[in-house]
Amino acid sequence: MFETSGEYFDGETAASQQVPVSISPNGIQFQLGAEWINWPMADLRCLQDQARDSGMILDLEDNSEARLIIKDRAATMYLWSLPNTLTKRKTSAKMKRRVLLWGAGAIVSVCLIMFVIVPALSNTLARYIPIEREVALGKYSLKQIEWMVGDDKDLVCDNALGQAALTKMTKRLTDNFETEYPLDVRVFRHEMVNAFAVPGGQVVLFEGLIKAAKTPEEVAGVLAHEFGHVVHRDPTRLSMRSAGTAGLLGMVFGDFAGGFAALALAEALVSANYSQDAEAQADVFSHELFARAQLPSRRFGNFFKQLRDEHGGGGRLMSHISSHPDLEGRENAAIAADVIGDAGFEPILTAAQWADLQNICTETGQ
Amino acid sequence: MNQDIISSEENVQVSYTGRKAPLLKLALWTGFLTLITVGFYRFWARTRIRKYFWSAITPDGTPMEYNGTGLEKFLGFLIAVAVLAVYLGIFQLALLFFGYSLFTQADTIQGMIVQNLLIYGAAFATLPLVYYAQYRARRYVLSRTRWRGIRFGATPAAWGYVKLGLKNLFFTVITLGILLPRQTFNMEKYRVDRSYFGTAQFHQGGDWRMLRPAMKQLYIAMGLIVASVVVFFTSGDMSFEGIENGEFEGFGNFMVSMIILQIGVTWFYVALAIYGVATWRIMANEKTLGDDISFMSNVDTSDVIMAYIFGGMLAFFVALVGGLIIGFGAGFLTAMLPIFDVFGDTLTAMDPELEDAGLVGLFGGLFFGYLSFFILMGAIATVSITQVVIRSFAGSVTIHNPEALSAITQRAGDDFVEAEGFADALDVGAAF
Numbered sequence: 001m002f003e004t005s006g007e008y009f010d011g012e013t014a015a016s017q018q019v020p021v022s023i024s025p026n027g028i029q030f031q032l033g034a035e036w037i038n039w040p041m042a043d044l045r046c047l048q049d050q051a052r053d054s055g056m057i058l059d060l061e062d063n064s065e066a067r068l069i070i071k072d073r074a075a076t077m078y079l080w081s082l083p084n085t086l087t088k089r090k091t092s093a094k095m096k097r098r099v100l101l102w103g104a105g106a107i108v109s110v111c112l113i114m115f116v117i118v119p120a121l122s123n124t125l126a127r128y129i130p131i132e133r134e135v136a137l138g139k140y141s142l143k144q145i146e147w148m149v150g151d152d153k154d155l156v157c158d159n160a161l162g163q164a165a166l167t168k169m170t171k172r173l174t175d176n177f178e179t180e181y182p183l184d185v186r187v188f189r190h191e192m193v194n195a196f197a198v199p200g201g202q203v204v205l206f207e208g209l210i211k212a213a214k215t216p217e218e219v220a221g222v223l224a225h226e227f228g229h230v231v232h233r234d235p236t237r238l239s240m241r242s243a244g245t246a247g248l249l250g251m252v253f254g255d256f257a258g259g260f261a262a263l264a265l266a267e268a269l270v271s272a273n274y275s276q277d278a279e280a281q282a283d284v285f286s287h288e289l290f291a292r293a294q295l296p297s298r299r300f301g302n303f304f305k306q307l308r309d310e311h312g313g314g315g316r317l318m319s320h321i322s323s324h325p326d327l328e329g330r331e332n333a334a335i336a337a338d339v340i341g342d343a344g345f346e347p348i349l350t351a352a353q354w355a356d357l358q359n360i361c362t363e364t365g366q
Numbered sequence: 367m368n369q370d371i372i373s374s375e376e377n378v379q380v381s382y383t384g385r386k387a388p389l390l391k392l393a394l395w396t397g398f399l400t401l402i403t404v405g406f407y408r409f410w411a412r413t414r415i416r417k418y419f420w421s422a423i424t425p426d427g428t429p430m431e432y433n434g435t436g437l438e439k440f441l442g443f444l445i446a447v448a449v450l451a452v453y454l455g456i457f458q459l460a461l462l463f464f465g466y467s468l469f470t471q472a473d474t475i476q477g478m479i480v481q482n483l484l485i486y487g488a489a490f491a492t493l494p495l496v497y498y499a500q501y502r503a504r505r506y507v508l509s510r511t512r513w514r515g516i517r518f519g520a521t522p523a524a525w526g527y528v529k530l531g532l533k534n535l536f537f538t539v540i541t542l543g544i545l546l547p548r549q550t551f552n553m554e555k556y557r558v559d560r561s562y563f564g565t566a567q568f569h570q571g572g573d574w575r576m577l578r579p580a581m582k583q584l585y586i587a588m589g590l591i592v593a594s595v596v597v598f599f600t601s602g603d604m605s606f607e608g609i610e611n612g613e614f615e616g617f618g619n620f621m622v623s624m625i626i627l628q629i630g631v632t633w634f635y636v637a638l639a640i641y642g643v644a645t646w647r648i649m650a651n652e653k654t655l656g657d658d659i660s661f662m663s664n665v666d667t668s669d670v671i672m673a674y675i676f677g678g679m680l681a682f683f684v685a686l687v688g689g690l691i692i693g694f695g696a697g698f699l700t701a702m703l704p705i706f707d708v709f710g711d712t713l714t715a716m717d718p719e720l721e722d723a724g725l726v727g728l729f730g731g732l733f734f735g736y737l738s739f740f741i742l743m744g745a746i747a748t749v750s751i752t753q754v755v756i757r758s759f760a761g762s763v764t765i766h767n768p769e770a771l772s773a774i775t776q777r778a779g780d781d782f783v784e785a786e787g788f789a790d791a792l793d794v795g796a797a798f
Contacts, residue, residue: 007428009514009515009516010515011515011516011776012775012776013516013564013772013773013774013775013776014513014514014515014516014563014564014771014772014773014774014775015514015772015773016428016514016772047417047421047431047433048414048417049392049414049415049417049418049421050417050418050421050429051383051384051385051388051389051418051419051421051422051429052383052421052429053388057429057431064433065515065776066515067431067514067515069428089435091437095437095438095441098441098783099437099440099441099444102441102444102445102448103444105444105445105448106443106444106445106447106448106451108448109447109448109449109451109452110447110451112451112452113451113452113455113456114455117452117455117456118455118459121456121459122459125459125460125463128463128467129463129466129467130467133466133467134466137466236466239462240459240462240463240466243458243459243462244455244458244459244462245455247454247455247458248451248454248455248458251446251447251450251451251454251791252447253404253405254405254408254790
């Protein structure tokens with residue numbers, strides 16, 4: 001039993017009433033006029049995260065209108081020392097139902113937008129972007145990539161002999177398909193084993209990829225694959241999908257860790273999804289293109305095998321080819337699609353031209 | 367005795383009782399919980415911090431009370447996601463499509479600026495929703511705010527607010543900002559006149575013209591920005607190619623315009639803060655509650671601006687140093703853990719780049735440091751900026767005739783299912 005005084009607000013008016021209070025293990029009693037009011041211990045709750053060192057504001061679990069403020073430190077310490085449920089507020093069944101219901105709704109909504117609406121809309125909208133705008137967009141993103149990768153160095157490799165070999169290789173492929181995009185292939189001076197296409201028909205091969213290839217057909221295979229992306233408008237579709245998904249995930253995760261989580265997740269999700277069908281489609285395109293150009297796609301299947309052997313099949317994030325899923329499946333598909341077999345074929349480059357291409361990034365062209 | 371009577375019955379000062387250490391502890395702890403729940407604790411974190419701030423604001427000796435719950439805010443988030451995800455996803459794609467389709471002369475800086483303007487301009491299409499969400503969010507917070515057991519509240523009138531906001535914004539824009547005070551006043555009056563403490567209604571008195579003096583610094587800043595734009599467009603057409611090679615006409619003009627722009631923009635932000643504080647003070651002095659309760663504020667503009675500048679720098683630098691120490695500390699500790707020797711071979715096999723598997727530990731630690739930076743910065747800013755600003759505003763208020771408060775009676779509760787979900791989703795929620 002502890003006697004103290006408190007300030008009582010009845011929850012009906014803002015008037016303050018000083019009341020004598022007695023605290024016991026059964027709860028709190030206070031005198032209001034002639035009447036003693038009893039707040040049983042089981043229903044007693046106190047406000048939390050309050051900006052004061054001593055004193056507490058009490059209310060009841062079910063009737064949260066009235067308030068009793070006790071300022072005396074000894075009294076509040078006594079109350080805390082008793083068995084109590086002061087910090088245990090119940091969540092109503094109605095609230096729980098609402099959270100479950102809307103939680104399910106939110107998940108359905110996110111899945112719908114991420115896996116149905118955004119992909120479908122990106123595919124449709126990408127078709128309506130004028131080609132020249134896509135080219136401009138591609139140039140712009142290429143500039144940014146150059147700036148990010150290049151540390152102000154001149155990235156583009158273009159010595160005359162290497163360039164001639166690259167042009168010959170490109171022509172053998174482009175002679176065999178139609179596209180409305182102005183195709184433009186260039187080599188970046190960087191050790192990454194990578195290649196990519198930006199919107200508008202610009203394809204970039206990294207020096208590391210050319211160095212890693214054993215034959216020109218392997219490089220041509222990668223090039224044909226990238227042309228597949230160009231023809232299918234994949235870069236434009238991809239960037240639209242990323243943007244749509246990133247915005248949504250930003251909303252889900254808030255600006256957690258500077259928005260990093262949402263962005264990284266969006267990238268990962270979109271590229272994982274993208275690989276599934278876009279990569280397969282680009283592979284099919286490259287096989288058909290090789291057949292039309294009278295080139296053996298078996299030779300470019302070998303490249304996958306070689307990369308798998310060197311990179312252990314798992315793969316690094318930055319390496320374009322080895323990050324594509326299921327290298328073995330792709331290798332088998334390339335071999336199955338081969339129309340040349342053991343018959344001879346006209347190599348895409350002569351031995352000398354192949355040497356020129358491998359040296360495209362050296363200053364003198366040797 | 368005499369003094370007591372005068373101070374308690376005629377005028378009473380609102381006091382702010384929050385302190386640094388307990389708030390920092392609360393902010394760090396809730397920040398940590400937010401981190402380990404990949405952000406999902408943020409609703410509870412926000413609610414707990416708000417409870418602290420509210421309970422520190424003490425008019426006439428009785429603290430305010432915030433009794434919203436984290437779960438309520440989480441529910442609001444779920445509703446916003448369920449309702450808005452489709453809208454926002456489609457909207458963002460449409461915006462992007464619009465941006466791509468207009469991607470024309472990106473070879474010049476001017477072209478790029480025009481494009482960006484168009485893209486951001488299109489973003490204004492969400493504005494109706496923003497005003498709607500802001501009104502609703504304010505109504506939610508008021509309905510969860512109590513003093514002496516009596517609820518605050520606002521009447522449901524969000525669509526009217528959208529209409530008023532858009533109309534006033536239109537006039538502000540076409541007059542190049544000259545009618546901004548009119549917008550500020552009209553929107554505040556709309557909100558205040560629909561706000562209640564218990565059964566007593568607030569009223570915003572005065573007239574928009576009283577806010578005009580607060581515009582002075584903004585005019586100066588806008589003048590500088592306009593001047594920089596004028597100089598900029600006299601500097602000729604500049605291609606990216608040309609800039610890389612350092613050769614284009616009007617390089618001098620270009621540099622001058624950039625310097626003026628930089629000064630103008632900085633000035634603009636400071637002026638905006640001055641405007642915000644000054645208009646708050648002027649309008650607070652014209653607010654009344656019920657028939658005979660009025661308010662007075664002498665909030666000091668420089669206190670608020672200094673809190674942003676120095677509080678912001680403090681938060682940033684302390685968090686930076688803390689993040690680096692934690693990152694490298696954790697990094698070196700984990701790198702030395704024997705576990706990475708055991709898994710060393712496996713990791714190297716998975717990825718030949720990781721010749722030294724200890725690097726994984728180091729980078730893991732550094733990433734932890736990176737995340738710590740955000741927690742620290744958020745927590746310190748809560749104390750060094752937000753609390754200082756709240757103290758400046760709340761502590762500056764005097765209530766005239768507080769005796770009349772005792773007669774005010776309770777109002778009905780406001781079941782508010784979606785809480786601040788929409789405002790949070792659109793990132794236009796309150797600052798705390």
